[in-house]
Amino acid sequence: MKKIGILFGKERSFPEAFIARVNSKKVKGIKAEPVHIEKVIQGEDCGYAVIIDRISQDVPFYRAFLKNAALCGTAVINNPFWWSADEKFFNNCLMTKVDIPVPKTVILPSFELPVDTAHExxxxxSYPLDWGTIFNYIGFPAYMKPFAGGGWKSVYKLTDREDFFDKHKETGELVMMLQEEIIFEEYYRCYCIGGKYVRIMSYEPRNEHALRYVADFKPSAKKIKLMTDIVLKINQYLGYDFNTVELAVRDGIPYAIDFCNPAPDADLKSVGEENFEWVVETAATYAIEKAQAHKEGVDNLTWGEFITSSANKKTLK
Structure with a gap:
């Protein structure tokens, strides 16, 4: 019997529906359940062919458990080694090398000194930084956000340089990005599962959280194809099995705004019934595919094109 586990925190609607959906398919030799951890011993198999990870970004113990599980052959969705290394600023840098439009972005040192450091x-x-060049490059209004993490935490909209300096004082030890504002005509949030299944959802980030998925943009078939290709390329380069990509369309060009969401919102109340049904069914289908392809004791992880090209000394694109 090959077990598919899901590792989760407070959320309930998606994990419970996912488990029920996999088991309802009655695939011979496969069953799904919540991950159950009694002990974690180095180099020992955890008993799962596949694990969908929804919480290790907040629980370091779980991240260590998943790396050990992956070492022993579990196909972890998403790859815990890459997820540990990844962050939003690098992703933007990578996109500039593979011809994906992204907002102009710079990274900033933390306002306060990190623990156990001094001015030396x-x-x-160099300090002060070359603020003139930075501000001329980005322009105002602009956004400031953490270079890693998510959930709309510590995100600031800035009107001018004085506003920047006032707000930057509030960020403490956080390392922040300063990013060009993309004034968009349309905005989309796109699930990507397995590097091949894509769902493009109208999304309005300027609405309150509960109303963001009620937007109803009408993309043409050509625009859907363009956005689908962008979403697939991003996830294939990053190597994420389960992610969302946010695209802001300005002058007909989709800009990738936020595309490092490896535990994306999949709650029924926020994404709505149709999107929820798609993500449950598609995640179940993909997890079963991974379980059927699973080979004991070998690396069953997904590695993105950036990593595989680097290992083989190939250029990007």
Whole structure:
């Protein structure tokens, strides 16, 4: 029997529906259940062919458990080694090398010194930074957000340089990105599962959270194809099995705004019934595919094109 596990936190609607959907398909030799952990011993198999990870970004113990499980052959969705290394600023940098439009972005040192450092720790860093060049490059209004993490936490809209300096003081030890504002005509949030299944959803980030999925943009078939290709390319380069990509369309061009969401919102109340049904069915289908393809004791993880090209000394694109 090959077991498919799902590792989750407070959420209930998606994990419970996912387990029920996999088991309702009655695929011979496959069953789904919540991950159950009694002990974690180095180098020992955890008993799962596939695990969908929805919580390890907040629980370091779970991340360590998943890396050990992957080492022993579990196909973890998403790859815990890449997820540990990944962050939003690098993703933007990567997109500039593979011809995906992204907002102009710079990274900033934290306003406060990190713990266990002193001013002498930053002797390689010029200060003040070249604020004139930075502000001319980004322009205002602009957004400031953490270079890693998600959930709309510590995100600021800035009107001018004085506003930037006032708000930057509030960010403490967070390392922030300063990013061009894309004034968009349309906005989409796109699920991508398995690097091949895509669902493009109208989304309005300026609405309150409960109303963001009630937007009703009408993309043409050509635009849907363009956005689908962008979403697939992003996830194939990053190597994510389960992710969302946010696209802001300005002058007909989709800009990738936020595309590092490896535990994306899949709650019934927020995404709505039709999107929820799609993500449950597609996640179940893909997890079963991974379980059927699983080979004991070998690497069953997904590695993105960036990693595989680097390992083989190939250029990107």
């Amino acid at each position: 720790s930053f002797s390689n860093l």
